[in-house]
Amino acid sequence: PEVIREVKSHKDESILDQISLDLSQSLFERKFGSIVPWKEEVNRLLETLQKRTNHNVLMLGPTGVGKRTMVMRLAEQIAAGRVPSRLRNKKILEIGLQSVLPLIQDSEEFEKILFLAVKEALDRKDVILYFNQLDNFIGTAEGGFLDASYLLDAATRQRDLQVIASMSDWAYRKVVNENSWIRYNMASVTIQEPSRNMAKKILRVVRAKLEKFHGLEITAEAVDRAIDLSNYYLKTRVLPGKALEILDEACAEVVIRNMRSRTAGGPVVDGKAVERTLSSRLGIPIEKLHHRAGSSLLLLEDRLGQRVKGQDRAIQQVADVIRVAKQNLSAKPQRPDGVFFFVGPNGVGKNELARSLALELFGSEEHLIRLDMTQFTEDDAAMKLIGGRGPGETKGILPRILANRPNAVFVIEGIEKANSKIGPILLQILNDGQVVDGEGRMLSFASTTMVVVANSDNLLGEEEKTVGFTEAAEANRIENQRKAIESGTRNFFGTEFLMSFDELVFFDPLTPDSICEITELQVAHIEERLYERGIILTVPHEVIQFVADEGGSKSGGASHLARLVESHILQPISRYLLKHPNARKVRVALKKKHVVVSGVRDKKKPAPSSRKK
Known part of the structure; x- marks a missing residue:
């Protein structure tokens, strides 16, 4: 195909130079790699690459755990000469799907591009190929039509070529049965999530890169908050990736906020910025975030009891368990x-x-x-x-x-x-x-x-x-x-x-007192809604008791109360307001077991309802 001829015609630039990234070139990445915590895993990686045959490595671990960082650690050690003689002067070239896609038009071109890259690596003899997200190269990406599994099977059998690949545990389980060569040709190394302290060290190094990219300052508090809150709320993800994602998003939010407000001085990402980002992302108010919710948890029984009546024992059981769980x-x-x-x-x-x-x-x-x-x-x-x-x-x-x-x-x-x-x-x-x-x-x-x-x-x-x-x-x-x-x-x-x-x-059956409290609570919600419109509603206790007696059915508990509150109280009020659109004070009364609504003349400014909410 034309694209292949075009690639081959670049005599001054190899195919590997066009589709790969030399991981040993970045001083920053090498600095980042120097704090990688997985010493045993790195040693396992070196031991496998040193072997005469079956010297290919597959790194497994969840997204964001640091698989690519571990390869950077190896690139740093190679550049520093702290590897066996067989690995010295080697270069680790990373091939990602996104670097290949611009050069192809169909699956046939995809395989040929990778064939040329593997052939060049074999000819050079100083290259270790690194396929980041290997599953993208064997039929799981781009609708499944990009599949170079046969080529990669052959490549991992070559005595003179070393291959490193990485993928998530989930992707491995999905593809390994149909691609058994992965299991036989590659030694697997599982990367575990780093500790909180190690993740903090990694993020404090990455902080400099984020600060330079976004043109702002990131405080140590922001790093700590990103780790703690992501650890608490994003439990399906792993450190350091999830904290880094939150921190990067907070930086973007602060840049946009600073641009719109035209605040004097350089923008700063602090703990509050991280909280705003996570709050927006999860749809949880800032005051409900874990580290701020301590007082709410202490008073959880009281707060739940404001909405749920007659079930004190049930509320206590729930609150006790929640407090233990929310404090990890x-x-x-x-x-x-x-x-x-x-x-x-x-x-x-x-x-x-x-x-x-x-x-x-x-x-x-x-x-x-x-x-x-x-x-x-x-x-x-x-x-x-x-x-x-x-x-x-x-x-x-x-x-x-x-x-x-x-x-x-x-x-x-x-x-x-x-x-x-x-x-x-x-x-x-x-x-x-x-x-x-x-x-x-x-x-x-x-x-x-x-x-x-x-x-x-x-x-x-x-x-x-x-x-x-x-x-x-x-x-x-x-x-x-x-x-x-x-x-x-x-x-x-x-x-x-x-x-x-x-x-x-x-849950206990409800007593008449509990039924009455529930009715009063529902009436309070009506009073709130009317007060927002500048209307004061007065509902005497005898009306509430009447509705409670009607709604406290033995077969249904309080399940019918909402309907009865609407039919006995809300519907008459709505009819009265339609007839008297300028009414600002409304009173409900009980006459001969019927609820009637009347207006109250009062020129004073309406005051908030005194009923317990």
Whole structure:
């Protein structure tokens, strides 16, 4: 092809010079390489390259762990002469897919370009080829049509050519079965995530490069904050890559902010800039970020209790587990930050507590993810949940959700109705905090809180069924009902499943006082919305009590309250405001068991509602 003839016609520039990067040329990279922590892995790399045959190395590790940095470390040692004589005067030339793509038009040209590069390396005898992201060269990139696996198989069999390659563990699992030569021709070296202190040393060296590129100053506090916050929230990623990404993004944000505000003096990236970047990226308010949320965690019971009424014992159980998990004191940090089983009658606050938890931990209900297991009753349930390969390949619901919301409260409903194939998957998530999806990727739930919700009425016989509301005179029945629920739950799900949870949280039937508090809370929300429009709403206690008595159904707990508050209070108010658009003070009253709305003449400036929010 013309492109091949054009490449070969460049007599002053070899094909390797056109498509590769000499890693031994950059003094900065060599300085960076000098602090690489993997001494044993580097020695393993040297030992393999020194061998007479089978002297090729495959480096495995997650994206961002430092595989390329380790090759830079080797390039530094070669340049300094601290290698065996067979490796001295060698050059490590990195070939990446992006450097090859501009020279090709189809897959045939792709193989020929790489053939010329391998042939030149064999002729020169002073080259070690490094294929960064080897999986890109064997059919996983560009729609799969760029596949040079046969050529690379032959290249790694050559006695006079040494090859280094790198890829992620996931990519290796995906391609190795169809490319067994990778296993046989290359010695694998696994790169582990560096410690926090080592990652800090690496980032403080990279800081100079970022400062020069962005034209700003990066404080030591910013480096520490990038490591700590990325470590806490980006648990599926590894250091130093994830912290470096956050730091780079913070630099870009500060440059744009400084340009728009025209602030005097040079821009500075500090800890607050890193916080803004992570907050924007995750959709979590700054005040909810881990290091700032200490006081909120101390008062978690009170804050949850403002939204969830009549379930003090359940709230206490949840708060205690969350505090341990959020301080990284858990014995299994890879597990979710709290694994709960909420069991109780309908309408007692199970879903409301999960919603309130999402608001307290992440600042928004957008971080509340619901999975209805009634959607997973067929034989394809496992594929729908985690994805699969083959005809009709699907991504899976969980991989899509985690890609968008890695920090969330998951609520799993109707688990007793799920297909039996779902059980082992859920057990693995609850016990280990991770599961392999249909594509072979490891899904991590370490940054989530898992809540399984079950209606106790579905677990008990007719004679055992409890209710969501109890009369004051029957309050002594609550403990007996709790015992019936607990016994029914253990009989239905079994010990192994229940042992997967940090806490089994049993919700009590609601008392009349609790029903009244819930009604008052819903009325307070109406008052808030009206006050934002400059309207003061007054609702006396007798109206609230009337609605609470109507809504406290024995069969539904407080589940019907919202509808009754709307029909008894909100709808009459809306009709009154349509008739009196200039009304600024509105009062609701109870007359003959009917709610009536009237206006109050008052020229004073409206004041905020005094009702407890």
